[in-house]
Every structure is written in structure tokens, then in C-alpha cells.
Amino acid sequence: MKVIPITPRGYCPGVVNAINSVNKALSDPGYPRPLYLLGMIVHNQFVVDHFKANGVIVLEQPNKTRLQMLDSIHQGTVIITAHGVGDVVIEKILDKGLTYIDATCKDVYKTHNLIKNYLASGYQILYIGKAFHPETEGILSIDKNIVLIENERDARLMEKTVKPIFVTNQTTFSICEIEPIIKVIKQRHPYAIIAEEICNSTRIRQEAVINQNKNVDLCIVVGDIHSNNTNNLVKLSRQYTHVKTVRVSSALDLNLELLNGVKTVSVTSGASTPTEITAEVIRVLENF
Numbered sequence: 001m002k003v004i005p006i007t008p009r010g011y012c013p014g015v016v017n018a019i020n021s022v023n024k025a026l027s028d029p030g031y032p033r034p035l036y037l038l039g040m041i042v043h044n045q046f047v048v049d050h051f052k053a054n055g056v057i058v059l060e061q062p063n064k065t066r067l068q069m070l071d072s073i074h075q076g077t078v079i080i081t082a083h084g085v086g087d088v089v090i091e092k093i094l095d096k097g098l099t100y101i102d103a104t105c106k107d108v109y110k111t112h113n114l115i116k117n118y119l120a121s122g123y124q125i126l127y128i129g130k131a132f133h134p135e136t137e138g139i140l141s142i143d144k145n146i147v148l149i150e151n152e153r154d155a156r157l158m159e160k161t162v163k164p165i166f167v168t169n170q171t172t173f174s175i176c177e178i179e180p181i182i183k184v185i186k187q188r189h190p191y192a193i194i195a196e197e198i199c200n201s202t203r204i205r206q207e208a209v210i211n212q213n214k215n216v217d218l219c220i221v222v223g224d225i226h227s228n229n230t231n232n233l234v235k236l237s238r239q240y241t242h243v244k245t246v247r248v249s250s251a252l253d254l255n256l257e258l259l260n261g262v263k264t265v266s267v268t269s270g271a272s273t274p275t276e277i278t279a280e281v282i283r284v285l286e287n288f
């Protein structure tokens with residue numbers, strides 16, 4: 001089978017930094033044990049399982065916030081994931097006398113700081129993001145008056161405010177979905193200040209998928225079901241190339257039913273997918 005890898009793909013600098021932070025803690029006995037990960041360090045089960053096998057305790061409690069997860073930790077070191085947390089989480093870690101390592105991506109930090117600055121100047125904040133995603137959770141915990149906008153409908157229904165408005169967004173939001181949302185906000189609030197903060201890694205991976213060679217029988221996106229940027233790559237490929245597109249977690253998901261009749265396939269991967277997992281998928285496809 002002919003395989004066309006899409007470039008760029010795979011690990012972004014924020015994910016590399018987060019993984020390095022956990023490795024550093026593992027190799028440095030100076031960090032009090034046990035080591036806890038406050039959620040999936042990055043949204044990839046293989047990465048998480050690797051750290052679990054090395055003794056890191058990963059707190060994955062979908063019904064609990066980061067703040068609530070801390071209730072079960074009484075000693076050791078807490079590692080904050082690439083998605084970031086609000087200051088309340090850091091304060092609780094310190095109140096409990098725990099050590100922490102902050103693996104928040106610098107692009108996520110940038111949005112936190114923008115929001116804090118505009119809040120301090122009296123702005124109403126609109127945040128375009130996905131509910132219940134850890135990055136959104138961290139942002140919403142900055143201030144209870146931040147309004148979450150998930151889609152155009154939310155933007156249309158948002159209550160009027162006399163305050164000046166500042167708009168920003170989740171770093172891994174879809175470059176195509178954000179445009180119509182911002183358009184609605186601009187129509188309703190022409191003077192709103194808008195800082196579109198999709199990170200560069202997300203943007204160039206999404207653009208590469210949209211501009212990929214359309215003469216393929218199948219597009220495969222390698223990544224975890226929980227990875228927002230992986231799921232956005234699938235959506236964008238389907239919407240803008242009309243090429244049949246599927247997500248696989250690893251080569252184990254490649255089956256005869258999926259590949260039957262496929263002669264040419266393009267392959268990309270989410271920003272949190274390990275290079276070896278994608279390389280294995282490409283190897284299996286080439287030998288198919």
C-alpha cells in the first residue's frame with residue numbers, strides 16, 4: 001500500500017516539555033514520593049500507561065475537577081498537566097504541604113495571563129472552548145464570571161453586558177470552527193477585543209490536513225479518543241477534503257475491513273501521539 005505521511009504531525013513542543021517534566025521527576029529522588037499526575041499528562045493512553053508502569057500514580061477521575069482530585073493526595077509531588085490549572089489548584093497544593101511540578105504548556109499560560117490582565121481592567125471575558133476539557137476547566141476557574149462559548153448558538157444567546165468584552169479561546173480549537181463563532185461575536189459586539197489563541201502547533205497540523213493530497217483512498221489520524229486536537233484533525237479532514245477519514249489509537253486498530261480496497265493512504269497524528277506509535281502504523285500499512 002502506498003503511504004503518504006502528512007507533515008507536520010505528532011508531538012508538539014508543549015507535549016515534549018510535559019513528558020520531559022515527568023521523566024525529570026522520575027529520575028530525581030529529590031522530589032517527594034509518590035509522584036501524582038493530576039489527570040492525563042497529555043491525552044494519550046500509551047504515554048499515561050508508560051508512566052504508570054514506572055510508578056507514577058495517575059488520577060483519572062472524569063467526574064471530579066482538578067481541585068477535587070487533590071482531596072485524595074496527602075503526601076508526595078503533584079505534576080500539573082500540559083493543559084494547565086487555575087491558581088486555586090496551586091494554592092490548595094501548597095496549603096496541603098505538597099510539592100508540585102508545573103508542566104503547563106507556555107501557550108496555555110499565555111491565555112491565562114491575557115485573561116487575568118483583561119479581568120483586572122474590568123472586561124467581561126468570553127472564552128471559546130470545549131466544556132469539561134481540562135484546559136477549559138483551568139481557564140474557567142480563574143473567575144466565575146468567565147462565559148464559555150462552545151458554538152455559534154452560545155455566541156448568539158449570550159446575555160448583553162455593559163462591560164467591555166475580551167474574547168479568547170482554547171489553544172487546540174479548530175481553525176475552521178472558530179471563524180463563524182468569532183463572526184457572530186463581532187456582529188453582536190463590534191467593539192470586542194479578540195485575541196485568537198489557537199497555538200501554532202495546532203494550526204499548522206490542521207492546515208496540513210486540510211491541504212493534504214486529496215487523491216487518496218483513506219486518511220488515517222493516529223491519536224487518542226480523548227485528544228481534542230486529534231479529533232479536530234479527523235473532523236477537518238472529513239469536512240474539507242471529503243476523503244474517508246478514520247482515527248486509530250495504534251496499529252492494532254488497523255483491520256481488513258478498514259483497509260480492503262485501499263491503495264493509497266495518508267497518515268497524520270495528534271500532537272500527543274508518540275512518534276513510535278505512528279511509525280508502527282505507517283510500517284504496517286506499507287507492508288499491507
Ligand code: SF4
Pocket residue numbers: 012013014015082105106107108171172199200201202229271
Ligand atoms: S497543542 Fe499547543 S497548546 Fe497544547 S500542548 Fe501542544 S503546543 Fe501547547
